[in-house]
Amino acid sequence: MKNTKFTCVILITLLSINCLFGCGSQKQKPDFSSIKSVCELSTLKCYYHNVATYEKNAHGLLKVFGSGYKKIWIEYSGIVNLGIDINKVDISEPDTNNVITIKIPDAEVQSTSLDKSTLSEPLTDKGVFTKITTEEKTEALSSAQQNMKETAQKDTSLLAQAKEHAKLILQGYINNLGEEFNDEYTIKWVDVSE
Numbered sequence: 001m002k003n004t005k006f007t008c009v010i011l012i013t014l015l016s017i018n019c020l021f022g023c024g025s026q027k028q029k030p031d032f033s034s035i036k037s038v039c040e041l042s043t044l045k046c047y048y049h050n051v052a053t054y055e056k057n058a059h060g061l062l063k064v065f066g067s068g069y070k071k072i073w074i075e076y077s078g079i080v081n082l083g084i085d086i087n088k089v090d091i092s093e094p095d096t097n098n099v100i101t102i103k104i105p106d107a108e109v110q111s112t113s114l115d116k117s118t119l120s121e122p123l124t125d126k127g128v129f130t131k132i133t134t135e136e137k138t139e140a141l142s143s144a145q146q147n148m149k150e151t152a153q154k155d156t157s158l159l160a161q162a163k164e165h166a167k168l169i170l171q172g173y174i175n176n177l178g179e180e181f182n183d184e185y186t187i188k189w190v191d192v193s194e
Contacts (some may be wrong), residue, residue: 043165049075051074073123075119078144088105112152
């Protein structure tokens with residue numbers, strides 16, 4: 001009887017140990033999808049000094065009487081944010097050599113804004129009995145903002161710098177995940193033009 005109990009205890013112990021060896025932890029894979037929670041990755045903020053202008057020439061009889069002509073200049077600073085659309089970034093799973101391929105789009109202008117604290121008092125030149133309206137001032141600023149955006153979109157040097165900053169941020173993200181999983185990854189960059 002003692003022998004049977006002893007054999008049962010040994011058998012149960014061996015089965016338990018065998019089951020525990022089967023519960024070894026599998027190596028987890030890193031999840032790169034959390035980077036997608038950021039819609040836009042602004043990587044560069046640029047300041048532009050700009051002058052907004054508006055001009056309207058006098059027509060017909062108003063021209064003869066020196067009325068109707070108006071011109072306005074408003075000096076201000078604007079802010080342009082450059083970066084990449086993170087939804088267009090594709091990060092592959094690590095291959096057998098721990099190489100991660102990242103497809104990254106070109107940088108783009110993400111937003112422009114006016115620094116209201118830098119608005120100067122408008123300089124005006126106008127004819128007799130001619131007023132400059134708030135709408136005309138707004139139109140001048142709107143046109144200047146659009147011009148600032150177009151200028152930034154054509155500045156390939158700034159766009160390249162913004163893309164490089166985005167690469168550094170993504171590389172830091174990958175390196176942090178690698179440290180978390182005790183792996184070292186090599187990144188292969190693939191430029192994706194639209």
